[in-house]
Amino acid sequence: MITGYAGLPFGEISQCEARSVGVLGVPSEVDSGQRIGASLAPDALRKMSQQLGIALPVNGWDLGNLNLLGNWSVALMQLVIKMVDGDIVPVVLGGASNVASGVLEALPDLPVVAAMPLARGDVAARQEETIWVGLNGGQPADVWDQINQRSMAWRTARQLDEGDTGFSSMPKRAILWVDISVIDLGHAAGAVGINPAGMKPETLVSAIGAMTCSWQAIVITGLAPERDTRGMSELTIIETLNAALRNG
Amino acid sequence: MDDVAHKQFDAIPSFLGVPIGDLEDLVPGQVAMAGYFCDNLDRPAAGQRYLARQLRYASRPENAPANVTDLGDVNVFPLEVDKHFSAVISQCEAILETGARMVLVGGDSSGLKALGIAVRKITNTDVLVVSVTEGIMGNLSKTQPIILSVDLQELGGIWMSQPRRLSGLSPAQMIAQIEATPGNVVAAAIFGLAPALDNRGTTETCAALAILQAVAEHLEKGAS
Numbered sequence: 001m002i003t004g005y006a007g008l009p010f011g012e013i014s015q016c017e018a019r020s021v022g023v024l025g026v027p028s029e030v031d032s033g034q035r036i037g038a039s040l041a042p043d044a045l046r047k048m049s050q051q052l053g054i055a056l057p058v059n060g061w062d063l064g065n066l067n068l069l070g071n072w073s074v075a076l077m078q079l080v081i082k083m084v085d086g087d088i089v090p091v092v093l094g095g096a097s098n099v100a101s102g103v104l105e106a107l108p109d110l111p112v113v114a115a116m117p118l119a120r121g122d123v124a125a126r127q128e129e130t131i132w133v134g135l136n137g138g139q140p141a142d143v144w145d146q147i148n149q150r151s152m153a154w155r156t157a158r159q160l161d162e163g164d165t166g167f168s169s170m171p172k173r174a175i176l177w178v179d180i181s182v183i184d185l186g187h188a189a190g191a192v193g194i195n196p197a198g199m200k201p202e203t204l205v206s207a208i209g210a211m212t213c214s215w216q217a218i219v220i221t222g223l224a225p226e227r228d229t230r231g232m233s234e235l236t237i238i239e240t241l242n243a244a245l246r247n248g
Numbered sequence: 249m250d251d252v253a254h255k256q257f258d259a260i261p262s263f264l265g266v267p268i269g270d271l272e273d274l275v276p277g278q279v280a281m282a283g284y285f286c287d288n289l290d291r292p293a294a295g296q297r298y299l300a301r302q303l304r305y306a307s308r309p310e311n312a313p314a315n316v317t318d319l320g321d322v323n324v325f326p327l328e329v330d331k332h333f334s335a336v337i338s339q340c341e342a343i344l345e346t347g348a349r350m351v352l353v354g355g356d357s358s359g360l361k362a363l364g365i366a367v368r369k370i371t372n373t374d375v376l377v378v379s380v381t382e383g384i385m386g387n388l389s390k391t392q393p394i395i396l397s398v399d400l401q402e403l404g405g406i407w408m409s410q411p412r413r414l415s416g417l418s419p420a421q422m423i424a425q426i427e428a429t430p431g432n433v434v435a436a437a438i439f440g441l442a443p444a445l446d447n448r449g450t451t452e453t454c455a456a457l458a459i460l461q462a463v464a465e466h467l468e469k470g471a472s
Contacts, residue, residue: 201405230411230448232411232414235405
């Protein structure tokens with residue numbers, strides 16, 4: 001029997017107190033490519049955190065998985081807004097990247113710290129500047145132009161692995177989006193995206209753990225647990241979440 | 249052990265492919281290895297008791313250290329704690345009394361505790377337990393008797409079939425720490441790993457085997 005994520009009890013938003021977290025699974029699936037399995041991620045993370053006996057550094061409730069029948073992205077946005085309005089940090093376990101799109105759309109005025117190998121145009125186009133963590137390989141030219149014109153902060157996977165983790169300025173409040181594809185496939189194979197020469201798992205944990213901003217929402221995407229029999233990918237997410245919540 | 253008996257045991261897997269022997273085969277300065285089939289007493293985690301067996305199966309004789317003997321497993325009574333510790337301590341004492349150095353392999357950290365008591369009884373001194381993960385104590389003299397504690401749970405997740413944490417030492421780092429350990433290592437315990445018993449466990453088994461080899465060689469040097 002699966003318990004709530006990291007030992008949290010299952011409950012509803014109304015039970016969450018201010019300054020706590022609400023963990024919500026959104027098991028959407030990638031719609032193309034051969035590396036599917038993202039819909040299994042929320043329950044795989046719950047199971048892995050249960051096996052490891054890991055506890056979160058903050059209190060909260062596990063709100064279960066969002067029902068994906070109908071227009072779930074609207075329901076997701078409403079839930080996220082409701083939690084943030086109540087000073088509850090939504091920790092959203094995707095799912096595919098469309099889960100993050102829903103979270104970001106719900107909170108349009110907040111800056112984003114995005115850990116992913118390829119910068120996304122929709123994120124770069126947000127009003128507030130995005131901080132990019134773990135970029136790797138050729139970036140889309142138009143997005144790259146935008147990043148440079150707006151002097152957004154970024155670090156490549158290699159820079160971070162070599163210890164260049166300092167960002168000159170961090171926003172006080174931000175959304176954290178971690179797509180597990182930011183990790184090198186050789187270290188953690190459970191990702192829907194293939195990223196040779198991506199970040200090491202420990203680097204992601206330490207880079208996120210060193211960030212001092214107060215996370216208003218955290219969203220995890222791209223985890224395909226069945227592709228990683230050892231569970232390194234789930235472990236990476238679990239430790240990254242704990243590192244983020246310890247500070248923010 | 250006579251030649252007939254040796255031939256009889258030739259086919260039995262042993263740690264690092266070293267000869268199998270008995271207590272009476274030990275001489276001062278030799279290194280005696282024994283398995284510890286117990287994982288329910290201290291920091292319990294099922295499966296740690298299979299490490300000794302797994303390491304024997306994975307061992308090849310090519311790099312067998314010359315001055316090391318595999319004594320088999322110590323007798324354990326995991327459901328009778330007092331009897332268990334008494335038995336393990338007395339067996340370790342019997343081995344150490346021969347003048348041999350001892351390596352206890354596998355199981356949980358209760359083996360280290362029993363080994364520590366046995367060494368203290370034999371040496372009549374408060375022998376230090378030095379952990380490879382805590383670094384080297386700079387003020388140790390070369391003659392200071394110590395027990396080396398090699399906790400394989402401190403290996404980084406990348407080396408494990410079922411990782412429980414990302415951070416940790418690599419096998420190479422552990423081996424470097426073992427080689428750099430000063431003092432007179434009279435005994436060592438290697439424990440804390442529940443190896444996967446299928447192909448997934450190859451990496452961690454190979455890592456543990458390389459670490460065991462480093463421990464054996466370090467104790468051999470100390471014995472020379």
